Amino acid sequence: MIGLETGVALIERGLKVTIVEMLPQILPMMLDPEMAKLVQESLEAKGMSILTSKTVEEFLGEGKVTAITAGGEQIEADLFVSAFGVRANTKLAVDARIPLGETRAIKTNGRMESDMSDIYAIGDCAEAPNIVTHKPSCAQLGTIAVRQGKVAGANAAGDYSLFGGVLASAVTRLFDIEAGVTGLTEKAAARARIDVVAGAISSKTKADYYPGALPIKVKLVVEKESQRIIGAQVVGSDEVTQRINALSFAIQKQMTVRDLAKADTAYAPPLNETWEPMVLAAEMVLMKLR
Ligand SMILES: Cc1cc2nc3c(=O)[nH]c(=O)nc-3n(C[C@H](O)[C@H](O)[C@H](O)COP(=O)(O)OP(=O)(O)OC[C@H]3O[C@@H](n4cnc5c(N)ncnc54)[C@H](O)[C@@H]3O)c2cc1C
Structure with missing residues (x-):
């Protein structure tokens, strides 16, 4: 990215x-x-x-x-940019004999405390559970680092605060196309051995006939047994971030795809399609589940 x-x-x-x-x-x-x-x-x-x-x-x-x-x-090439990803530098922790977790980042409990009492780990070097898989993860995002920092800071100051886990929600804009994800992709679900049904819909950001209506595609990844939404991806020319945020809330609140298909969404021609694309994507998944 x-x-x-x-x-x-x-x-x-x-x-x-x-x-x-x-x-x-x-x-x-x-x-x-x-x-x-x-x-x-x-x-x-x-x-x-x-x-x-x-x-x-x-x-x-x-x-x-x-x-x-x-x-x-x-x-x-005159210039080479290396963007091979980020790996946690945990040397300080290793030297202090603070245990690492299975992702090779610093192992933490729900209070963002390492296995050594009163030593906290947050951000790119710290492990935290994924909300869907409950397995340790190290998503390395600024959003997560800040939330973990608040939790660790409160605990270090004598309060009691828990970090709720990560969905690794992320968005990017590349020229005039935006892409976002929250929760698991279909591929990540397969790696976690979660049986899923996925559905996607291509729609528009405003009523189709309205000037400035831009394409948007929403994909949902749903756990087959519980019908709970466990992941979502959105690619479009506009309005991606707030849909990713809404779908992140849905996953955190363990919403089923049936609930999402019945969501009471808003419509006005200059602002949205009659059928909200997230709702249409939910209906696509429901059709596959039948
Ligand atoms: C180009 C780029 C773009 C990004 N864009 C986004 C984005 O759009 N959205 C998003 O959510 N995330 C984004 N991220 C990720 C985000 O920046 C990181 O996840 C976040 O900064 C991690 O915070 P951190 O405090 O763990 O680490 P850092 O922000 O890296 O801070 C760690 C600090 O510790 C210092 N340090 C290291 N060792 C020592 C030591 N021994 N003693 C004292 N200080 C030390 C370092 O110099 C550094 O200042 C981006 C990252 C990059 C590289």
Whole structure:
């Protein structure tokens, strides 16, 4: 995601940008392949060259990078931006014999306290449970770091506060397309061995006939047995963030897809479609569950 955001900024400055992605799709932590394809097509239409299923193998040049090789192909470049992801630097904790968890970040309890009494860990270096899987996770987002900081601060000052876990809700804007996720993607659910039904709907941000109506696609991931929503992705030209936030509340409150299909949503032609896209996506899932 950061790599794509940087690529967009560089293109806007007039540079020619090639993205090299090791996996078969862009935004693999955020979107399922068919949702990522929408973003990729939009970026390519703006002139970004995207190579998927290619690993960066070598930097070429004397003292300065002049090219890289990726998947056997040589790509000339004046500048190389490394955006391979973030790993927690836990050396300080390890040296102090503070235990790490299974994600290799610092293990914490619900009060954001490490296994060593009165030592708290928050943010990118700290582990916290995922709300859906209940397994330790390390989502490395500013939103989570701030919430964990409030909890740890209250506890360190003698109060009692619990951190509720993470859904890793995230959004990005790349040129004029926005993408967001909350909870699990279909792929992440499969990795967690959760049996799901997914459904998606392509709609508009305003009444179809209204000037300025832009495309938006909503995908829901629903746990088959309980019919609870456990993940959502939204890709569109506008109005993505607040839908992701609404779906994040729905997951946190353990809403079923049936509840969402009956949601009392608002409509006015300049502001929304008659049928809210989140509700239509819920109906798609319900049809598959029948
Ligand atoms: C380019 C970029 C864009 C991002 N955009 C978003 C976004 O849009 N939304 C979002 O939610 N998240 C975003 N993030 C993630 C977010 O910035 C991080 O999750 C968040 O900053 C983590 O907070 P933190 O306090 O754990 O770590 P940091 O913000 O990295 O702060 C840790 C601080 O500790 C200092 N430090 C390290 N070791 C020591 C030491 N031994 N002694 C004293 N100080 C030390 C470091 O210098 C640093 O200042 C982005 C990250 C990047 C890199």
